[in-house]
Amino acid sequence: CREILMDITDCEGDAKAGIQTLPVKYGKEMASTVAMGWSIVACISACGESLVKWVPMGISRLMSMSSGADAMSATFPAARKLVLSTLGGGLFAQKTYQVWRTKGGDVVLAEKAVRDGLLGVLLVLA
DSSP: OHHHHHHHHTHHHHHHHTOOOHHHHHOHHHHHHHHHHHHHHHHHHHHHHHHHHHHHHHHHHHHHOSOHHHHHHHHHHHHHHHHHHHHHHHHHHHHHHHHHHTTTOOHHHHHHHHHHHHHHHHHHHO
């Protein structure tokens, strides 16, 4: 997805060099639509993985521990991962959406989305 945004920013250079990227072959509008779709899938996957791990573990630990503080400290790492995944995936999806709204036509916005999207990826991986 981030690679597609990078290809949108360098579409003209790739075309001159004869490199057949998605934006060169099918146009920036199609490339931005594909990037948006994959961004949504990536966001759901990042958040979904954390939810699948956190919700059952959190519920079972909350029910089995007498102290609320013990339960919260036990589920904190999984909850932190869920929050960071949600923020990172959401940030990346939002930046991709901005590029998609311009149909890939705003190269400066696409370059900014690539840079800002890196922060989103790091948050998901944190």
